[in-house]
Structures are given as structure tokens and as C-alpha cells.
Amino acid sequence: MSDRPPKPPRQEQWDNFMEIPLAVASLVYLAGYAVRILADDSLSQVWLDLCLALTFAAWAVFGVDYAVRFRLSRQGVLRFVRTHLLDTVVVILPLLRPVRMVNLYYRLQGRREKPRLSLYARVMVYAGLSATLLGFAGALTVYRFERDAPGATIVTFGDSVWWACATLATVGYGDVTPVTPMGRLVAVGMMACGLALLGAVTGSFSSWLIQVFTREDEKGPPGDFPGAS
Structure with missing residues (x-):
């Protein structure tokens, strides 16, 4: 509570x-x-x-x-x-702060007696918008500190966006990596946020699938499974 x-x-x-x-x-x-x-x-x-x-x-x-x-x-x-x-x-x-803009959508949905999207869809939309805004902000910050750093591999904004997408998706190809202390600090934050957002989306999608399959099982008559008598 x-x-x-x-x-x-x-x-x-x-x-x-x-x-x-x-x-x-x-x-x-x-x-x-x-x-x-x-x-x-x-x-x-x-x-x-x-x-x-x-x-x-x-x-x-x-x-x-x-x-x-x-x-x-x-x-x-x-x-x-x-x-x-x-x-x-x-x-x-x-x-x-731009990530908090997603709250505006959430509050507007909450004012409706019946939101247009289901709970699972709202969670996935919320996570998707948050990841997009967070990834863009993180890419800007990393590009700012990395582009002129000695030995940097992130030298263009395109490199920074690619790195942000890989980091939020928890893939971590390693082809481009931050070398400055600030860039690595941003990377740690984005890794943590990526895990949280990915977990929220995965959990919501799994719950939705379980709910759909449960409804289908409840609708089906007894004995409709292979091998049932």
C-alpha cells in the first residue's frame, strides 16, 4: 500500500x-x-x-x-x-522531465469512465513512449560528451542513437561504447531503465496472453483437447 x-x-x-x-x-x-x-x-x-x-x-x-x-x-x-x-x-x-510527459496521456486516459485501451495495452504504450523519450535524451547526452573525447567510438549522433537503442533493449553489441565518465554514467542509468521497461512490457504481454488463453479454455466444451474422452 x-x-x-x-x-x-x-x-x-x-x-x-x-x-x-x-x-x-x-x-x-x-x-x-x-x-x-x-x-x-x-x-x-x-x-x-x-x-x-x-x-x-x-x-x-x-x-x-x-x-x-x-x-x-x-x-x-x-x-x-x-x-x-x-x-x-x-x-x-x-x-x-520529458519522460514525465507520458503521465499526461495516462491522466487523460484515467479521466475516462472506460479508457480506450486495456490495462495491458496502456502499460505497453506507457513503456514504449517512455523508452522513446528516454532513449532520445540519453543519446543526446552521450553524444554531447563523447563526440570529442579521445578514443571515442560514438562520434556521430547516428552512432549515439544506435548505442541508445542497443542499450535500452539490453542487447549490448559492443561495437560502439562510451569512454567518458559521464557517458558511462548515462549508460548505467539507461541499462537500469531498459531492464525495467522491458520487464514491464514483457510482463504485461505475458499476462495478456494468459488472459486470452484462459478465456478460450473457458469457452471450449469439455473434451475438446486431443486425447480427451
Whole structure:
């Protein structure tokens, strides 16, 4: 049973009010970060500074949202951090914030009396979207630190995307690997997330298959198995 207390009405109103602004800020942050890394050689300094300003503005939105929710929760600092650990992590590491955009889809589905997708399909969609956003963010970060490193094998963004896909899928071909401390730190995080997401998808798919086969067995008349009398 979760130890997170029920949300006060004002906090619930704030969360609903900030759904769209946080999703937009997440996209702005990811876009600004991506442009600064992928187009830093082709853009003028003015555009690069604008991207940096948008990135910090989006980060400020995350910080303000976190502070307001802490104030409205009426909890102590340690208890709030413990019960909102993921939110705390994405404020400290805002590049993970776009992954939280998936929550917008989840909350919109939850408001429907009958969601369009089944529970298993929602888990797989959630995991798929999270893996896509996390892989893109991880590929950007690794490319930023690896491209100019001595002895690097990840020298293009394509190499970085290939590496991110292999890492999240827990394949690990080893043809391209990070050599910098930051790149390896990102790799460890992506390995852990890849295992968790892959486990969620595999578990949901297995449960769905078991449910389908169980329904088929219940519909079939006795003696429809080979060798049954």
C-alpha cells in the first residue's frame, strides 16, 4: 500500500492546471537542448543563446511547480522528497522531465469512465513512449560528451542513437561504447531503465496472453483437447 497521502483539493487543482504547461515546458526543454547539441556548429551565437534561455526558462517552470506542490502538500521536506522521489530526480536532472510527459496521456486516459485501451495495452504504450523519450535524451547526452573525447567510438549522433537503442533493449553489441565518465554514467542509468521497461512490457504481454488463453479454455466444451474422452 502506498504511503503517499491523499492530495489536498488545492494541490489537485494545481496539478490539473499545470498538466499542459508542464508538457509544453518539457518539449521546449528537450528541443532547446537538442538544438544546442546537434546544431551548435551551424547556428549563430544569438540562436544558441536563445535556445539556452528557453532551456533555463523551462527548468524554472519545473522548479516553480515543484516548490508550489511542496507548499500545498503541507508535508515536511524529507517526507515530501520520499513520497515524490521521481519528481525530485527530474528537477535535479531536468533532461529526464520529458519522460514525465507520458503521465499526461495516462491522466487523460484515467479521466475516462472506460479508457480506450486495456490495462495491458496502456502499460505497453506507457513503456514504449517512455523508452522513446528516454532513449532520445540519453543519446543526446552521450553524444554531447563523447563526440570529442579521445578514443571515442560514438562520434556521430547516428552512432549515439544506435548505442541508445542497443542499450535500452539490453542487447549490448559492443561495437560502439562510451569512454567518458559521464557517458558511462548515462549508460548505467539507461541499462537500469531498459531492464525495467522491458520487464514491464514483457510482463504485461505475458499476462495478456494468459488472459486470452484462459478465456478460450473457458469457452471450449469439455473434451475438446486431443486425447480427451
